[in-house]
Amino acid sequence: MGLWxxxxxxxxxxxxxxxxxxxxxxxxxxxxxxxxxxGGEDCTVLPLISSSQICRIAQEQCCSAAARDTLCxxxxxxxxxxxxxxxxxxxxxxFQTKTTKLCCDCCLLGLMSASRGYVCELVLDVGKxxxxxxxxxxxxxxxxxxxxxxxxxxxxxxxHSPGDLLADQCKGSIKCSHMCVGKDMCACxxxxxxxxxxxxxxxxxECLNGTHNCANGQSCINTxxxxxCQRDTNCGTGYELTDANICLDIDECTLGTHNCxxxxxxxxxxxxxxxxxxxxxxxxxxxxxxxxxxxxxECLTQSSMCQPGQTCINTVGSYACRRYSVxxxxxxxxxxxxxxxxxxxxxxxEGACQGxxxxxxxxxxxxxxxxxxIFHSVIRLCEDVNECRHYSGRLCAHKCENTPGSYxxxxxxxxxxxxxxxxCEDVNECxxxxxxxxxxxxYGSYQCYCRRGYHLNDMDGITCEDIDECALPTGGHVCSYxxxxxxxxxxxxxxxxxxxxxxxxxxxxxxxxxxxxxxxCKAAEICVNTQGGFRCVSFxxxxxxxxxxxxxxxxxxxxxxxxxxCKSNDFGCVLDPSHxxxxxxxxxxxFRDFVGPEEIVFLKTMAPSNPAPFSQSADVFFDILAADDNxxxxxxxxxxxxxxxxxxxxxxxxxxxxxxMLKLAMNYxxxxxxxxRNIVIxxxxxSEFWF
Numbered sequence: 302m303g304l305w306x307x308x309x310x311x312x313x314x315x316x317x318x319x320x321x322x323x324x325x326x327x328x329x330x331x332x333x334x335x336x337x338x339x340g341g342e343d344c345t346v347l348p349l350i351s352s353s354q355i356c357r358i359a360q361e362q363c364c365s366a367a368a369r370d371t372l373c374x375x376x377x378x379x380x381x382x383x384x385x386x387x388x389x390x391x392x393x394x395x396f397q398t399k400t401t402k403l404c405c406d407c408c409l410l411g412l413m414s415a416s417r418g419y420v421c422e423l424v425l426d427v428g429k430x431x432x433x434x435x436x437x438x439x440x441x442x443x444x445x446x447x448x449x450x451x452x453x454x455x456x457x458x459x460x461h462s463p464g465d466l467l468a469d470q471c472k473g474s475i476k477c478s479h480m481c482v483g484k485d486m487c488a489c490x491x492x493x494x495x496x497x498x499x500x501x502x503x504x505x506x507e508c509l510n511g512t513h514n515c516a517n518g519q520s521c522i523n524t525x526x527x528x529x530c531q532r533d534t535n536c537g538t539g540y541e542l543t544d545a546n547i548c549l550d551i552d553e554c555t556l557g558t559h560n561c562x563x564x565x566x567x568x569x570x571x572x573x574x575x576x577x578x579x580x581x582x583x584x585x586x587x588x589x590x591x592x593x594x595x596x597x598x599e600c601l602t603q604s605s606m607c608q609p610g611q612t613c614i615n616t617v618g619s620y621a622c623r624r625y626s627v628x629x630x631x632x633x634x635x636x637x638x639x640x641x642x643x644x645x646x647x648x649x650x651e652g653a654c655q656g657x658x659x660x661x662x663x664x665x666x667x668x669x670x671x672x673x674x675i676f677h678s679v680i681r682l683c684e685d686v687n688e689c690r691h692y693s694g695r696l697c698a699h700k701c702e703n704t705p706g707s708y709x710x711x712x713x714x715x716x717x718x719x720x721x722x723x724x725c726e727d728v729n730e731c732x733x734x735x736x737x738x739x740x741x742x743x744y745g746s747y748q749c750y751c752r753r754g755y756h757l758n759d760m761d762g763i764t765c766e767d768i769d770e771c772a773l774p775t776g777g778h779v780c781s782y783x784x785x786x787x788x789x790x791x792x793x794x795x796x797x798x799x800x801x802x803x804x805x806x807x808x809x810x811x812x813x814x815x816x817x818x819x820x821x822c823k824a825a826e827i828c829v830n831t832q833g834g835f836r837c838v839s840f841x842x843x844x845x846x847x848x849x850x851x852x853x854x855x856x857x858x859x860x861x862x863x864x865x866x867c868k869s870n871d872f873g874c875v876l877d878p879s880h881x882x883x884x885x886x887x888x889x890x891x892f893r894d895f896v897g898p899e900e901i902v903f904l905k906t907m908a909p910s911n912p913a914p915f916s917q918s919a920d921v922f923f924d925i926l927a928a929d930d931n932x933x934x935x936x937x938x939x940x941x942x943x944x945x946x947x948x949x950x951x952x953x954x955x956x957x958x959x960x961x962m963l964k965l966a967m968n969y970x971x972x973x974x975x976x977x978r979n980i981v982i983x984x985x986x987x988s989e990f991w992f
Contacts, residue, residue: 325350325351325356327355327356327359329350330350330351330353330355330356330357330359330360330363331359331360331362331363332363333350333360334347334359334360334361334362334363334364334365334367335363335364335366335367337364338363338364338365338366338367338368338371339367339371342364344361344364344365344368345361347360347361347364369400372397372400372401372404373400373401373403373404373430373434374404375401375404375405376400376401376402376403376404376405376406376408377404377405377408377434377437377438379401379405380404380405380406380408380409380412380438381408381412381438381506382523383508383522383523384409384412384506384507384508384509384521384522384523384528385409385508385520385521385522385523386402386405386406386409403430403431404430404431404434406431407427407430407431407432407434407435407438408434408435408437408438409438409509410423410427410431410435410438411423411434411435411436411437411438411439411440412438412439412506412509413509413510414435414439415438415439415440416509416510419439421435421436421439421440422436423435423436423439476500477500478500478501478502479493479502487499487500487502489502490502490526491526491527492504492505492507492525492526492527493505493526504523504525504526506523506528507521507523507527507528508521508522508523508528509523513528513530514530515528515530516530518532518533519531519532519533519546520532520533529546530546531546532546532548536548537572538572538573539551539553539571539572539573540572550569550571550572552569553567553569553573553574554567554568554569554574555569559574559576560576561574561576562576562592563579564578564579564580564592565577565578565579565592566578566579578592579592582594583618584618584619585597585599585617585618585619586618596615596617596618598615598620599613599615599619599620600613600614600615600620601615606620606622607622607623608622611623627641627642629642630642630664631664631665632644632645632647632663632664632665632666633645633664644661644663644664645664646661646666647659647661647665647666648660648661648666653666653668654668654669654670654682654683655682655683657669657670657671657674657683665681666681668681668682668683670683671683671706672706673685673686673688673705673706673707674686674706685703685705685706686706687703688701688703688707688708689701689702689703689708690703696708696710696723697710697711697723698710698712698723698724698725699711699712699713699716699725700712700713710722710723712725713725713745714745714746715727715728715730715744715745715746715747716728716745727742727744727745729742729747730742730746730747731747735747735749735763736749736750736763736765737749737751737763737764737765738750738751738752738755738765739751739752749762749763749765751765751766752765752789753789753790754767754768754770754788754789754790755767755768755789756768767786767788767789768789769786769791770784770786770790770791771784771785771786771791772786779791779793779807780793780794780807780808781793781795781807781808781809781990781992782794782795782796782800782809782990782992783795792806793806793807793808793809795809796809796833796990798833798834799811799812799814799832799833799834800812800833800990800992808992809990809992811830811832811833811992813830814828814830814834814835815828815829815830815835816830820835820837821837822835822837823837825839826838826839827839827840827861829886829888829986830888831888831986831988832888832889832890832986832988832990832992833988833989833990834988836886836986838886838984840861840863840884842863842882843863843882845865845866845867845868845871845874845877846863846864846865846866846881846882847863847864847866848861848862848863849862849863849864860883860884860885861883861884861885862881862882862883862884863881863882863883863884864880864881865877865879865880865881878968878975878976878977878978879977879978879979879980880977880978880979881979881980882979882980882981882982883979883980883981883982884982884984885902885981885982885983885984886983886984886986887901887902887983887984887985887986888985888986888988889901889951889957889985889986889987889988890957890987890988890990890991890992891955891956891957891987891988891989891990891991892951892954892955892991893991895951895954897950897951897952897953897954898935898950898951898952899950899951900948900949900950901934901949901950901951901985902948902949902963902981902983903946903947903948903949904923904936904946904947904948904949904965904967904981905941905944905946906921906944906945906946906947906967907944908920908921908944908945908969909943909944909945910940910943910944910945911940911943917971919969919970919971919976920945920969920970920971921938921945921947921967921968921969921970922938922967922968922970923936923937923938923947923965923966923967923968924936924965924966924968925963925964925965925966926964926965926966926980927962927963927964928961928963928964929955929961931953931955932953933951933952933953933954933955933961934949934950934951934952934961934963935949935950935952936948936949936950936965937950947965947967949963949965949983955987956989957987957988957989957990958987958988958989959987960984960985960986960987961984961985961987962982962983962984962985963982963983963985964980964981964982964983965980965981965982965983966978966979966980966981967979967980967981
């Protein structure tokens with residue numbers, strides 16, 4: 302059938318493939334594709350006749366449509382010729398097989414509908430291709446026949462062909478395709494039916510109209526003028542299916558499809574064959590699968606080959622019988638007359654079971670071993686059972702030692718056997734006082750420990766030795782001043798003057814002689830307490846200065862301030878920027894672990910550290926006017942609470958006892974000029990001790 306797709310393109314230029322002046326027309330591209338499909342070429346790898354995409358699509362799609370039309374035509378022919386779609390298509394592509402079977406099945410649907418008088422306009426939703434194929438096959442079948450013309454079956458000689466009948470019976474002008482009956486009447490042979498022209502005969506498709514008699518498991522195959530039934534399954538190995546639908550045995554021996562060797566003869570069997578030896582073996586031999594003759598051991602395969610008193614000996618292809626003499630085996634000895642064997646009683650032999658009970662057996666003996674022993678069947682003696690190895694971990698709690706016929710348990714160090722001689726219990730070693738001071742029993746051992754102030758000897762772990770706390774790496778920090786070791790302890794002492802031992806018994810506390818009244822300062826002097834002593838100081842204001850304040854005599858930070866008071870007409874005094882001189886006393890220890898710097902004096906000012914713009918505030922600069930020879934101190938400016946402050950620091954280590962006087966200047970500068978200056982004199986009394 303000519304079922305192929307015609308592409309209709311609306312654009313004139315595209316329709317004629319005129320995207321390039323030299324490009325072929327779209328119709329030419331389509332015709333080339335159909336020609337290649339009819340030639341059996343693959344539509345997916347067609348050689349392009351133009352670089353135009355329109356041409357390539359038309360060529361490929363027309364090729365595919367023509368290929369499908371060809372496959373569909375094959376299926377329609379199968380439906381019309383055989384009346385069934387049973388021919389396998391395993392040698393074809395699955396898509397081709399599917400297309401062919403689709404058209405075959407749909408054509409059968411149309412043929413059956415026409416044979417039963419149904420309308421050809423199918424209303425089934427089977428798809429456009431299937432519906433078109435079914436309608437085409439249905440519309441090409443005519444069911445109207447001349448009922449007055451009988452189908453001549455048995456009346457016609459089967460040896461006559463339609464041409465012979467026509468020559469014998471047709472005398473008039475009407476030409477019948479098969480034969481004439483009566484006056485100008487045509488008839489058809491068995492398996493055919495008369496066509497509407499009343500002259501032509503057409504084959505009856507018995508498979509299609511259901512007039513066949515094929516059984517279940519068989520498929521109906523229509524033939525010219527008849528039909529045949531074919532089995533749906535094959536006959537199996539060793540059989541072949543005949544045209545009569547019968548399974549017949551295959552004679553592999555005649556066809557030469559057997560695999561028998563040269564020394565064998567092929568013999569056919571139903572559904573198979575057998576290979577039999579060409580030359581059979583003689584008596585006393587048996588032939589194996591490859592034709593080799595193997596000797597038969599008659600002495601093993603047959604019984605009673607020889608008379609009583611004889612023994613059978615196999616030979617090649619036969620056997621022989623020989624008379625045997627009495628030979629007794631192990632455990633027997635020959636009777637006195639030499640006619641038979643008598644059992645030997647091994648229990649009568651000395652040392653047969655080595656002290657264990659002996660039981661005689663026919664041809665042998667057995668020893669009844671005592672508990673803890675087992676009989677060895679090879680050496681025929683009783684052997685000791687190693688219970689510790691056979692029952693490992695189940696007899697003794699700790700250690701197991703094998704003994705002849707038994708075993709013995711023991712315990713590891715620190716344990717002793719209990720009353721059952723198997724389990725172990727802990728030994729309290731502390732009952733024997735092994736330690737010099739204190740003992741603590743632990744599971745399986747003990748531990749010695751010492752009272753406070755002693756430590757355990759590393760060598761014996763028993764003896765306690767005194768700890769010299771003063772000699773420890775941290776001994777220098779045990780006492781503030783001096784450490785004295787005592788058995789199990791230690792005690793601390795302080796310098797003989799100026800200190801007393803604190804309640805903790807370790808640190809030394811300074812005695813404030815100024816508070817206790819134990820100083821010897823005069824009434825005009827100020828008592829200043831220092832670390833480990835005191836100082837009697839007296840400060841006088843220089844000329845043109847007078848004293849304004851004085852700290853308490855009990856105050857350790859005594860401050861004396863002298864303010865400038867110029868005389869009349871003393872212009873040198875007025876021009877001197879120094880306005881005040883202050884004296885302060887500081888008592889410091891010797892810093893034992895000096896890592897510096899240490900801050901010791903703080904000089905407060907009333908000058909803001911961040912003055913407002915255009916303010917009249919002065920800036921302050923600090924300077925050291927006099928110090929020790931090693932320059933162990935410096936002064937730096939700092940901000941605190943938004944005010945300028947000077948900090949005097951010790952920057953180098955100093956060992957006391959030593960008295961140092963620092964003279965400091967606080968310079969107030971406005972507009973780059975020192976407006977006034979305050980002198981601060983710091984008297985530092987440095988102790989020789991660090992506490």
